[in-house]
Amino acid sequence: MLDRDAVIAWLRESDQSRLFELFAWADRVRHESVGDAIHLRGLLEVSSFCVRQCAYCGINATNRTARRFRMDRDEILAAAREAKGYGYGTIVMQGGEDYGIKAEWMADIIRAMKQDVGLAITLSLGERRPDELKLWKEAGADRYLLRFETSDPALYRLIHPALPGGFEDRIQQIRMLQEIGYEAGSGVMVGIPGQSWDSLADDIMLFSTLDLDMIGVGPYIPHPDTPMGAWMLEGRGEVAFPKLPEGEQVPGNAETAFKVIALTRLLCPDSNIPSTTAIATLNREGGRRQGLMCGANVVMPNLTPAKYRECYEIYPNKATLVETAGVCARNLKDSFEQMGRFIGSGAGGRVRH
Numbered sequence: 462m463l464d465r466d467a468v469i470a471w472l473r474e475s476d477q478s479r480l481f482e483l484f485a486w487a488d489r490v491r492h493e494s495v496g497d498a499i500h501l502r503g504l505l506e507v508s509s510f511c512v513r514q515c516a517y518c519g520i521n522a523t524n525r526t527a528r529r530f531r532m533d534r535d536e537i538l539a540a541a542r543e544a545k546g547y548g549y550g551t552i553v554m555q556g557g558e559d560y561g562i563k564a565e566w567m568a569d570i571i572r573a574m575k576q577d578v579g580l581a582i583t584l585s586l587g588e589r590r591p592d593e594l595k596l597w598k599e600a601g602a603d604r605y606l607l608r609f610e611t612s613d614p615a616l617y618r619l620i621h622p623a624l625p626g627g628f629e630d631r632i633q634q635i636r637m638l639q640e641i642g643y644e645a646g647s648g649v650m651v652g653i654p655g656q657s658w659d660s661l662a663d664d665i666m667l668f669s670t671l672d673l674d675m676i677g678v679g680p681y682i683p684h685p686d687t688p689m690g691a692w693m694l695e696g697r698g699e700v701a702f703p704k705l706p707e708g709e710q711v712p713g714n715a716e717t718a719f720k721v722i723a724l725t726r727l728l729c730p731d732s733n734i735p736s737t738t739a740i741a742t743l744n745r746e747g748g749r750r751q752g753l754m755c756g757a758n759v760v761m762p763n764l765t766p767a768k769y770r771e772c773y774e775i776y777p778n779k780a781t782l783v784e785t786a787g788v789c790a791r792n793l794k795d796s797f798e799q800m801g802r803f804i805g806s807g808a809g810g811r812v813r814h
């Protein structure tokens with residue numbers, strides 16, 4: 462079993478032959494624990510409104526250049542039918558923390574979607590009140606994604622400020638989702654300014670104690686119209702982010718994300734782990750595929766209608782900006798077959814061992 466020191470050593474490893482061993486080990490554990498199926502979860506970005514001021518996110522409330530939209534009921538249900546047509550087992554409705562999404566309105570959509578297409582439903586709509594989360598669960602939602610981004614409390618407060626007068630504890634919120642009965646997913650960002658190797662190892666160790674159904678890992682991609690992106694790209698802005706000594710800052714690159722995926726697979730063998738769009742954005746040629754070869758078993762093709770896609774710019778130049786859902790579905794099937802893998806059938810929920 463990997464302990465924290467071993468995780469830190471692997472994270473710092475730069476020898477490519479050693480990393481090849483790590484990725485092969487994780488791929489073996491993936492094969493033994495969750496098999497060769499790759500589950501497709503259709504991602505639908507339902508709203509770009511958000512009340513939060515996350516320092517890294519392009520649709521945060523203070524970004525005046527962000528274009529805002531909220532899909533209507535008919536558009537959402539049409540996308541769910543499209544997902545069903547492509548053979549996806551799950552639809553993920555993701556959005557900003559948008560209180561224009563009324564709890565009853567979303568509950569009605571969840572009920573209609575369940576009745577209409579019967580897909581598993583994942584929600585990723587930020588922090589909502591317990592009664593709203595319960596209502597959506599009772600309406601038929603199966604899973605909820607809420608990333609904790611970093612386990613370092615000071616860094617978290619800096620990049621994800623609480624609402625005025627508010628206090629937040631994401632870990633406690635994830636536990637609440639599990640108590641309500643959701644399959645809870647979470648995840649982290651890799652390469653946050655001020656994130657050290659030790660801190661990233663703590664994130665990975667935390668995954669193994671949270672009993673998560675899905676764990677997402679995305680490299681940090683700076684967005685120029687955000688406080689953190691402006692500071693990273695141009696050294697400007699009102700907020701100063703921590704600077705670590707040489708060699709201690711985690712880089713926001715694809716290789717580090719692959720290491721985190723591999724280590725997460727080794728510590729959480731039966732969790733679902735996506736090869737994320739952020740990785741595919743940094744490495745368009747083979748990023749998604751490589752993620753699948755070092756422990757990942759989920760891909761989330763984008764179902765968002767073209768007219769809204771570029772408005773949901775949480776970071777720039779997303780890999781899925783131009784790829785239509787239909788082309789993506791065809792390409793994925795071919796690429797999985799070349800890897801000796803196949804598209805999973807059904808909801809693709811977590812199978813505990």
Ligand code: SF4
Nearest residue numbers: 511513515518521557
């Ligand atoms: S990360 Fe989520 S909660 Fe934070 S600003 Fe972006 S959409 Fe809103």
